[in-house]
Amino acid sequence: MPTVNIALIGYKFMGRAHSNAYRQVRHFFPGKLEPRMKVICGRDREAVTAAARKLGWEEVETDWRRAVERKDIDVVDISTPGNLHRPMVLAAAHAGKHVVCEKPLANTLADAYEMLRAVERAGVKHMLMHNYRKIPAVAFARKLVQEGRIGTVYHYRGAYLQSWLLDPKFPLLWRLDRKLAGSGALGDIGSHACDLARCLNSEFESVAGQLTTFIKERAYPEAPRQAKRRGRVTVDDDANFLARFRNGSAGVIESSRLCGGRLNYNMFEMYGSRGSLAFNLERMNELQFFDATEAADRRGYRTISVTQAAHPYVGAWWPPGHIIGYEHTFVHAIADFLSALERDRLPEPNFYDGVRNQAVLDAVERSAQSGRWEKVKCPI
Numbered sequence: 001m002p003t004v005n006i007a008l009i010g011y012k013f014m015g016r017a018h019s020n021a022y023r024q025v026r027h028f029f030p031g032k033l034e035p036r037m038k039v040i041c042g043r044d045r046e047a048v049t050a051a052a053r054k055l056g057w058e059e060v061e062t063d064w065r066r067a068v069e070r071k072d073i074d075v076v077d078i079s080t081p082g083n084l085h086r087p088m089v090l091a092a093a094h095a096g097k098h099v100v101c102e103k104p105l106a107n108t109l110a111d112a113y114e115m116l117r118a119v120e121r122a123g124v125k126h127m128l129m130h131n132y133r134k135i136p137a138v139a140f141a142r143k144l145v146q147e148g149r150i151g152t153v154y155h156y157r158g159a160y161l162q163s164w165l166l167d168p169k170f171p172l173l174w175r176l177d178r179k180l181a182g183s184g185a186l187g188d189i190g191s192h193a194c195d196l197a198r199c200l201n202s203e204f205e206s207v208a209g210q211l212t213t214f215i216k217e218r219a220y221p222e223a224p225r226q227a228k229r230r231g232r233v234t235v236d237d238d239a240n241f242l243a244r245f246r247n248g249s250a251g252v253i254e255s256s257r258l259c260g261g262r263l264n265y266n267m268f269e270m271y272g273s274r275g276s277l278a279f280n281l282e283r284m285n286e287l288q289f290f291d292a293t294e295a296a297d298r299r300g301y302r303t304i305s306v307t308q309a310a311h312p313y314v315g316a317w318w319p320p321g322h323i324i325g326y327e328h329t330f331v332h333a334i335a336d337f338l339s340a341l342e343r344d345r346l347p348e349p350n351f352y353d354g355v356r357n358q359a360v361l362d363a364v365e366r367s368a369q370s371g372r373w374e375k376v377k378c379p380i
């Protein structure tokens with residue numbers, strides 16, 4: 001079977017999730033191309049060697065540029081902080097490699113657009129890891145919307161809430177530094193909420209947003225050895241906004257990492273002329289569907305267990321009711337990516353989605369500054 005050689009940059013949270021996906025994908029999703037876990041890249045030789053052994057990679061590199069430029073590499077997978085996405089994508093495109101990139105695509109709209117142009121010029125395939133689209137219940141919700149089962153959409157409500165920053169002692173990691181992360185809750189989890197809204201509902205037209213940093217200073221992770229022990233948080237803790245969509249629906253999107261009791265509460269609700277849908281990642285095998293066309297005396301939300309062979313993706317796994325989890329979303333994304341390579345198609349979501357998504361984040365930032373509604377200005 002022809003192989004496609006992968007270079008993965010980053011071996012922590014997403015590095016582990018992507019490694020698992022490359023390892024698992026062909027055990028459940030057969031295809032003509034075999035991904036080969038060729039090289040994993042990190043700066044610390046000892047740590048990356050241990051990661052390679054644990055995660056199943058053949059070789060290690062400590063300089064990402066060397067990994068990207070290797071002749072035997074076909075795909076570069078970027079699982080590093082946001083500030084590194086741009087140089088890594090540009091180098092990968094320049095070297096003619098297909099790219100899988102973590103979200104958000106970039107730290108600014110201008111960077112995202114430059115990255116899209118680079119992969120277009122290079123003629124390589126590109127995928128953006130908005131993995132939540134790949135949840136069977138989410139893909140099924142999209143199908144119901146496309147079939148007209150909820151009719152004309154009036155309201156879209158999305159929220160992605162977590163609680164890990166509630167503790168004021170949580171250290172000042174890269175995600176709290178604008179130079180590295182670009183933004184806070186907005187780009188980190190709000191970008192997922194925007195992607196789901198775009199995927200399920202419509203492109204955004206305009207937004208009115210606010211960004212708030214509640215805990216303005218935090219201790220550096222290496223505090224005891226550092227002269228300056230505390231530093232400023234330069235990103236938002238909370239990003240929420242009202243939205244007008246191009247399909248005429250009205251929306252509200254919230255994202256925060258200071259919501260006690262919400263661990264990974266990525267939810268959406270859609271209310272249309274014929275029905276409604278509701279989903280929450282913490283119960284990711286279920287979709288709530290309300291059919292407004294049924295007789296009033298028997299209407300009500302029903303819970304669909306999205307685990308049937310007829311549902312998207314899930315038939316490749318277990319019998320009905322044998323639920324799947326977070327890691328499966330990445331396996332589905334990589335299965336779609338490999339299938340796109342085989343068929344010489346562009347996978348979804350891709351860098352076009354990345355630019356459109358970044359344009360929404362950009363409009364929210366402008367609106368938070370101006371205090372006004374702002375149009376989403378997308379260069380594509």
Ligand SMILES: NC(=O)c1ccc[n+]([C@@H]2O[C@H](COP(=O)([O-])OP(=O)(O)OC[C@H]3O[C@@H](n4cnc5c(N)ncnc54)[C@H](O)[C@@H]3O)[C@@H](O)[C@H]2O)c1
Pocket residue numbers: 009010011012013014015041042043064079080081082084102103104129130131188
């Ligand atoms: N799709 C999702 O659901 C999801 C979830 C979490 C994070 N992310 C995204 O994934 C990306 C990485 O986040 P993470 O949570 O895995 O971060 P992390 O801090 O857990 O891991 C970052 C990795 O990047 C590596 N790295 C940093 N600088 C490097 C350099 N110069 N050269 C080589 N490697 C370098 C680190 O060694 C580490 O392995 C971010 O863009 C983030 O937004 C996506």
